[in-house]
Amino acid sequence: MAVIWERREDGVLYQVRRQGARMRLFANGVQHSEFHPKRLVTGSVWDLLWLPALLVDPARLRRVLILGLGGGSLVPPLRALLAPERLVAVELDAHHLAVAREVFSVVQPGEQTVLGDAVAWLQAYDGEPFDLIIEDLFAPSNEAVSRAVPADKAWLATLERHVSDHGTLVMNFGDYTEYRASHAGDAETMAAWSSRFRLSCADCHNAVIAFTRDPARSIHLRRRVQGHPELGKALRKGKLDYHIRQLD
Template identity: 40%
Template sequence: MALLWFQQKDGHRYEVRSAGKTLRLYSDGVFHSQYNPGRLSLGGLWDLLYLPAFFLPPEQLNQVLLLGLGGGSVIHPLNHWFAPESIDAVEIEASHLHVAREFFRIEKENVRLHHADALQWLPQQSQQWDIVIEDVYGHLQGEPVRGVEYSRHWSNALLDHLSPHGLLIMNFTAVRDMREWLANMSQWRTERLFYLQLQTEGYLNRVLLVSRYRITPGQLRHAVPAALKKLNFKVLSV
């Protein structure tokens, strides 16, 4: 892969590399994001972060919140398939924001980029969003690490800022983390919540869909358009 750009900052190294027409963002060796302007799908894990949004009727998908921008890969399919009124993206790493703007072409008028710590930023907001994508990860010694603990405070903030019909989409790097979070939710929230998990080959990650109403795996798979049904993903009950 060709090295297109790098930055050494505060003891961390950020890189943009090309693999054919695909651009990839690495932070301390951790593969954070990829973007190919000629492809509708992102490949691998990243498609799972927006596929659940197909379940919402278009008139109910107006406001999207992305916590953890990375290079901004998921913003392109969100705009292509759903064209929401606004997308708020929160990212703590200034270098990631630079890559999003200069390399990944995050330049749509409906996108608002916020340079902030999501843990501090979200509780200060009064707005609710129809889709909340929680993908807050950093990097340490070549491995992805959580940027926010799975606490009662953070979990309540995520759900309190979700519209009544909205969907919360969370990325977990390990099954045990997802199961631990689910076990805690029965103590943290009194309302009834429903869950589905998405997974794809080659990744240990689980993407969890959280809603206030029941969605079956078959309903979600049916909602995905034909152009994306070829993606190698599974939808399972929790």
């Protein structure tokens, strides 16, 4: 892979490496984002973060918030599948945001990107709730994959407060053990949600957990994937690798 962009700051080496048309963002050797200009599917953890949007009717997910944009891997599939009326993405790391805007060039006019702390931003937010919140807050300086924000009761309550009455919350954990040890794995803490799902893939150890306000079933997601021309083709060819299990 050729290095096409590189920055170093505060002991963190940021690189974008390209192989063919595929580009990957690394920080201290840990991959944080991936982008292909002609494909929605990466075959890895980034697919798990947008797939839960298909658990419910995508037409109802009009307002989308991404906490932890990274290089912006999620933006093209969310735009293609949901065509949201509003898309906001918050990213703490200026270099990641620069990659999303200038190297991957995934941000389009009308889509709002914010350089700042996602926790502080959401705690201060006083606008309409979001129909889909994707929380993907990982520390860019770590040489191992780990959450930057504990999934404790206070943070979970903040997230819940800003999800609409029919909305979906997606959270990324380093592995299933981390999820189970957190308050997000506590049924009493998460009692406001009707359905819970775990998404995983062979390419990573991450456990992506989706919570829906309305009752949902994994078969609805699969049918929507199968009915989409590009996603259905990727699924049949084994390029869209995901496993989903309902936790209720």
